[in-house]
């Protein structure tokens with residue numbers, strides 16, 4: 001039932017309230033096509049439909065309430081800010097968020113989820129009375145197009161069917177269904193109701209292409225059951241059974257929830273422009289598929305028994321590369337599209353004032369040689385776990401390495417996508433070595449056809465060049481790039497890739513130099529040194545937090561060189577910076593003790609999985625339970 005008094009005000013008249021939550025206050029939800037974030041106070045401040053990279057309908061995360069928000073929680077006076085929930089959790093083994101408020105009127109729960117189905121997209125919010133009678137309010141302010149003033153389509157409308165809807169900027173429409181009375185209040189759909197013990201009030205927001213035909217309204221309880229069952233069954237497939245099982249499970253679920261199921265692509269994170277430095281200019285759009293990040297994701301999933309995701313990713317990769325590895329991009333859209341012009345959304349004031357807010361990503365056209373290593377390594381792992389895929393994967397590896405053969409001697413922008421001049425990054429060359437090494441192994445095993453001798457020589461040539469030009473004998477460490485004195489945390493992959501054996505003095509020297517020169521308070525690692533007001537190696541001014549996946553690489557490297565106790569201490573630190581829900585953004589500020597950067601980020605969650613598995617394997621090896629070789633995971 002819907003009551004509709006006359007509109008009161010326009011979106012711009014509404015008192016703008018800057019959101020105050022930190023990145024770690026955000027709970028993540030996904031329907032495997034797009035994602036949404038809900039704050040501790042029941043505010044959804046970020047959601048993009050129909051895809052991860054679609055313009056947001058709720059963008060208050062990067063601005064104020066006028067840029068789109070949906071708040072559900074105990075009703076308070078308009079002067080009071082909404083109360084944070086007293087308890088919040090994911091329902092075990094799922095991506096369903098449960099927030100509970102204990103008020104003087106009684107106790108109430110809010111169950112939030114994006115439904116995992118094959119049809120219309122749906123965001124469901126179910127309010128449950130636990131005790132007493134609690135006055136509640138839902139304020140839905142959809143502002144399609146990232147809340148762009150004026151150009152966004154008008155406010156809520158009543159469709160001929162009697163249902164409330166909000167037009168999209170494009171070819172779709174949002175539809176709200178609820179049994180509780182609603183009123184249109186300017187740009188808002190407001191509902192005030194009281195929930196008593198044992199009662200439920202549900203809201204279902206759907207998105208459907210087209211403007212005329214409303215979507216069907218399946219029962220919220222059925223959507224909840226289907227969605228919970230999906231996640232519990234998915235999480236139950238994990239083969240990991242060692243310590244920190246909850247941390248691994250939550251990371252795996254979140255990685256899966258960054259997958260765009262229709263194509264098998266994985267986005268690097270669900271957001272754009274969460275800052276790497278509060279008030280700085282390092283804001284980037286991560287709602288795309290990086291072959292690098294997705295390859296690491298696939299390897300992490302495979303290590304816990306998930307083959308289906310690897311299969312789907314191989315399909316996505318093949319079609320994105322389209323038989324022409326020489327035109328490979330550093331970043332693709334989830335459907336394999338290549339266009340992603342970097343643009344600034346000038347009307348958004350940014351997260352805690354961090355501007356610009358960017359969409360698209362200019363790094364897509366860069367040359368990043370390390371990508372060949374990461375992709376080939378993931379493809380190699382895929383066919384090891386799933387030998388039936390060798391006929392698909394082997395020719396792809398051979399094509400990629402044939403292409404790399406022509407490129408490997410070029411300077412590049414590297415893993416960190418620097419916006420400064422190209423360099424001969426040591427990490428890029430080591431990853432090139434890794435790609436050739438895996439191709440050679442495949443040919444030697446008779447599982448691929450290729451120029452064996454030539455590639456054996458190529459592998460040796462890359463190795464020799466890195467050891468000659470990328471190693472500083474005096475300091476006993478590899479360096480960031482040929483001839484440079486700088487260090488880089490990506491050098492830790494010299495240990496984890498098998499480029500040199502863990503007992504090699506150059507490996508140990510590099511691990512120690514990285515720790516000495518790049519670690520901060522608490523043992524967190526910078527990826528490289530930035531230069532404050534002067535542009536550094538990355539071509540950018542400003543500084544940033546420590547980079548979470550680098551700490552995971554350190555843990556893996558320490559475990560590999562036999563410093564297992566130290567690795568375990570660092571692992572405790574890494575696990576300790578996760579949010580109360582087990583989520584991680586890209587970076588960590590060790591001084592302000594807060595997360596920074598886009599969230600949840602696949603890299604960081606991959607870091608949890610690889611670090612836990614590496615320490616577990618090393619510990620078992622040191623207890624004589626498994627062979628030391630297996631300890632390097």
Ligand SMILES: OC[C@H]1O[C@H](O[C@H]2O[C@H](CO)[C@@H](O)[C@H](O)[C@H]2O)[C@H](O)[C@@H](O)[C@@H]1O
Nearest residue numbers: 268284290292293361363415416417418
């Ligand atoms: O620091 C500058 C670059 O930062 C972003 O790249 C980072 O995120 C990527 C996705 O997770 C990751 O693949 C890369 O290794 C990171 O450095 C940003 O996307 C770039 O545009 C930017 O130049």
